[in-house]
Amino acid sequence: MYEACIGLEVHVELDTASKAFCSCPVKYKAELNSCVCPVCMGLPGAMPVLNKKIVEYAVRLGLALNCSINTISQHARKNYFYPDLPKGYQISQGAKSICTDGYVEINGRRIRINRIHIEEDAGKLIHTQKETLVDFNRAGVPLLEIVTEPDIRNCEEARLFLETVRNTAVSLGISECRMEQGQLRCDVNVSVRKKGDDALNERCEMKNINSFSAALRSIEHDVARQLEIVKSGGSITRETRRWDDIVQKSVLLRSKESEGDYRYFPEPDLPPIVIDEEWLKKIKTEMPEPFLEKTERYKAMYSLSEYDAITIASDVNYGLLLDTAMKHGADAKTVANMLLGFISHIVNERAMETAQIPFDGKSLAELSILVCKNEISYTAAGKVIEIMFDTNLSPQEIVENNNLGQISDETALEKTAKAVIEKNTKSVCDYKKGKMNALGYLVGQCMKETKGKANPALVKKMLEKLLEEME
Ligand code: ADP
Ligand code: MG
Ligand code: ZN
Numbered sequence: 001m002y003e004a005c006i007g008l009e010v011h012v013e014l015d016t017a018s019k020a021f022c023s024c025p026v027k028y029k030a031e032l033n034s035c036v037c038p039v040c041m042g043l044p045g046a047m048p049v050l051n052k053k054i055v056e057y058a059v060r061l062g063l064a065l066n067c068s069i070n071t072i073s074q075h076a077r078k079n080y081f082y083p084d085l086p087k088g089y090q091i092s093q094g095a096k097s098i099c100t101d102g103y104v105e106i107n108g109r110r111i112r113i114n115r116i117h118i119e120e121d122a123g124k125l126i127h128t129q130k131e132t133l134v135d136f137n138r139a140g141v142p143l144l145e146i147v148t149e150p151d152i153r154n155c156e157e158a159r160l161f162l163e164t165v166r167n168t169a170v171s172l173g174i175s176e177c178r179m180e181q182g183q184l185r186c187d188v189n190v191s192v193r194k195k196g197d198d199a200l201n202e203r204c205e206m207k208n209i210n211s212f213s214a215a216l217r218s219i220e221h222d223v224a225r226q227l228e229i230v231k232s233g234g235s236i237t238r239e240t241r242r243w244d245d246i247v248q249k250s251v252l253l254r255s256k257e258s259e260g261d262y263r264y265f266p267e268p269d270l271p272p273i274v275i276d277e278e279w280l281k282k283i284k285t286e287m288p289e290p291f292l293e294k295t296e297r298y299k300a301m302y303s304l305s306e307y308d309a310i311t312i313a314s315d316v317n318y319g320l321l322l323d324t325a326m327k328h329g330a331d332a333k334t335v336a337n338m339l340l341g342f343i344s345h346i347v348n349e350r351a352m353e354t355a356q357i358p359f360d361g362k363s364l365a366e367l368s369i370l371v372c373k374n375e376i377s378y379t380a381a382g383k384v385i386e387i388m389f390d391t392n393l394s395p396q397e398i399v400e401n402n403n404l405g406q407i408s409d410e411t412a413l414e415k416t417a418k419a420v421i422e423k424n425t426k427s428v429c430d431y432k433k434g435k436m437n438a439l440g441y442l443v444g445q446c447m448k449e450t451k452g453k454a455n456p457a458l459v460k461k462m463l464e465k466l467l468e469e470m471e
Contacts, residue, residue, distance in 0.1 A: 324361025
């Protein structure tokens with residue numbers, strides 16, 4: 001039996017207003033080479049100055065991912081030549097990273113994080129039919145790189161780890177992590193070994209993968225490739241490969257012999273980053289609640305299921321709606337159901353952002369209370385929500401204007417139930433024969449008759465009573 005050892009290097013592009021070491025703006029869609037200056041172009045004599053926001057963002061992420069925050073860390077130059085790197089080196093961090101020794105729990109297993117360090121992005125090459133062009137707008141955009149230990153064992157764990165990193169970064173307000181815009185990219189390192197072995201075997205690395213699914217496919221593919229070699233008596237050589245997601249294959253880029261020697265050395269133009277107690281405390285108190293903490297709080301405080309808690313916590317706006325609703329006396333489960341049911345359905349259907357939802361948690365609380373008090377049915381709440389997306393009426397007003405109030409009046413319900421029993425003799429027979437789902441069908445018919453307004457619990461009781469009375 002073999003197992004895979006997978007280590008990820010995840011790059012998160014930070015949502016700062018300006019670049020890491022100069023005042024050029026960070027813009028995703030700007031005229032080519034319009035956001036550049038002597039510093040990010042690496043002109044002689046230009047001096048970098050660190051954007052403080054990056055330190056705060058790195059500390060937020062480090063705290064959220066259980067890292068130690070180092071009081072003193074240092075920038076380092078990573079030297080290599082590539083046309084998208086104007087300075088001929090990348091400012092990164094070497095031996096002294098800002099955050100070290102963290103972990104994330106995935107399905108009860110700990111994935112250790114070796115470090116999180118600050119670095120700058122490179123420019124972008126644009127390949128046309130005839131030539132290759134370069135756009136330096138991205139050169140110098142701040143990145144955080146999260147480097148895991150090779151503790152990930154399979155694609156599922158890799159997926160959960162990547163989702164946790166993304167949800168965490170988004171919850172901390174440090175990055176939107178839009179993969180299609182390259183704000184989250186990863187390198188995948190894979191080796192295989194006999195189960196039970198402690199030592200790691202030689203690995204392969206696949207660089208610059210820019211979608212979750214491509215990362216997972218590249219892992220699956222390379223684990224299979226390595227297993228085949230190992231099982232037939234061969235051995236793995238250290239390689240850097242490029243994952244081609246179109247043909248679903250990895251191709252050799254370079255072997256260990258040609259692996260770059262980056263000649264890291266401390267960046268002489270930047271002082272060490274020093275984080276004193278006071279600054280650390282300020283960052284801690286000001287940072288938004290991280291995704292994992294929020295998930296735990298939703299489970300503990302609101303008794304939400306793991307799935308509901310994760311799904312709501314992974315969207316800042318859903319989280320805010322839920323928390324506000326709870327402050328106004330809502331029922332958590334009802335609100336969670338409405339968020340993940342009616343509301344997310346409309347958001348998807350209309351291709352909206354959750355930030356554009358036009359009502360607040362207070363209205364949701366009001367609506368959930370109407371449902372809990374049986375004043376409207378849950379189905380009717382769906383209709384109320386639809387109207388809430390298009391007007392700014394309150395749930396109560398919508399219920400009144402549209403006559404959506406639930407029928408709990410026994411005489412009215414009895415009439416409906418009797419009519420349904422008369423019309424559905426076959427189901428009545430089935431019920432008498434002991435087919436319990438016939439009752440569900442009859443309840444459904446009553447709901448249909450009343451356009452979803454009947455109180456389903458009362459209808460069920462009423463039907464049972466009437467059927468009992470029949471012989
Ligand atoms: P390098 O300095 O060569 O980039 P690192 O030690 O920094 O190497 O590791 C880079 C990434 O590769 C980390 O995510 C680490 O977990 C992973 N890694 C290192 N060795 C192995 C291995 N034998 N198998 C799988 N992943 C590995
Ligand atoms: Mg590396
Ligand atoms: Zn610049």
